[in-house]
Amino acid sequence: xxxxxATAAGTTTDPTTATGLKRTMEQRHLVMIALGGVxxxxxxxxxxxxxxxxxxxxxxLAYVLGALVAWMVMxxxxxxxxxxPVSGGFHIYASRNLGQAWGFATAWLYWLCWAVAxxxxxxASGILMQRWFPxxxxxxxxxxxxxxxxxxxxxxxxxxxxxxxxxSLIKVVAVLAxxxxxxxxxxxxxxxxxGPTPGLGNFDTDAGLFPAGFGGMLVVxxxxxxxxxxxELIG
Numbered sequence: 550x551x552x553x554x555a556t557a558a559g560t561t562t563d564p565t566t567a568t569g570l571k572r573t574m575e576q577r578h579l580v581m582i583a584l585g586g587v588x589x590x591x592x593x594x595x596x597x598x599x600x601x602x603x604x605x606x607x608x609x610l611a612y613v614l615g616a617l618v619a620w621m622v623m624x625x626x627x628x629x630x631x632x633x634p635v636s637g638g639f640h641i642y643a644s645r646n647l648g649q650a651w652g653f654a655t656a657w658l659y660w661l662c663w664a665v666a667x668x669x670x671x672x673a674s675g676i677l678m679q680r681w682f683p684x685x686x687x688x689x690x691x692x693x694x695x696x697x698x699x700x701x702x703x704x705x706x707x708x709x710x711x712x713x714x715x716x717s718l719i720k721v722v723a724v725l726a727x728x729x730x731x732x733x734x735x736x737x738x739x740x741x742x743x744g745p746t747p748g749l750g751n752f753d754t755d756a757g758l759f760p761a762g763f764g765g766m767l768v769v770x771x772x773x774x775x776x777x778x779x780x781e782l783i784g
Contacts, residue, residue, distance in 0.1 A: 579711035579783045585717025586779020587619070588724060593677075595776060599769045606758035607766040614766075615773035619780050626781060639781070666778065671695060 600608040629642045640659065644652025674694050675687030701712050761768070 565679040572712040573705065574768075578714050581714045581717040581721075582710070583623075583780045583783050585713060585720050587777055588720040592748075592776050595772050599772055602761065603624075603765040603769045604758055604760040605765075607761060609772035610770070611766045611769050611773045612776075614770065615777045618774065623780055662778075666775070667698075693745050724725070 596608070597612060603611055626639060629639065633642060635641055638656060638659070640652045640656035643655040655665060671691040671694055672687060675690035678690045679685070679687065702709055738755075759765075
């Protein structure tokens with residue numbers, strides 16, 4: 550085989566050259582995308598609804614259930630990614646194992662899921678921003694964040710990954726800070742003004758730890774699963 554033929558053959562068989570795709574994300578990007586995907590409006594905004602409907606203990610059990618399901622899904626996704634190291638979304642796994650119709654349905658349903666989820670995320674962001682800028686309407690913040698998000702995704706995968714890394718790092722640090730401050734308040738190091746005495750007395754309510762039983766926990770499960778959505782983005 551001549552050098553020209555070998556070069557042509559290499560160009561044909563190399564998927565990176567043939568498709569024009571290349572890996573620009575590092576492991577730190579993927580890790581923070583997975584962590585940051587979980588920490589969102591579903592945790593900061595809807596957790597109050599979860600506690601109100603299921604009670605303190607019911608909310609904890611619901612989030613434990615959601616974490617278990619997310620962990621199992623990611624284990625399956627990791628094994629499929631190793632077995633089928635191809636570019637594209639994870640609908641390819643459904644196409645290869647279940648058929649083209651399943652892959653088609655998976656891809657479009659996942660698109661629809663995020664099309665709806667982005668609307669709720671933008672709305673939650675606008676509601677939160679009104680705490681600092683009450684005079685600006687929610688739709689204005691939705692438009693601003695929508696343009697910003699589109700720009701970051703349109704530039705390159707590297708820019709998207711780097712932005713996700715730093716923004717997710719801020720969210721992770723914020724959650725860790727809340728845990729530290731909450732633990733300090735419980736032991737009495739940082740007591741809240743006019744709040745409960747140190748300890749877990751405020752964990753209980755007049756209706757009890759588990760007022761709605763397992764039925765209340767199942768009612769909020771859908772919202773909990775929504776709170777854990779985003780980890781699959783690394784797929």
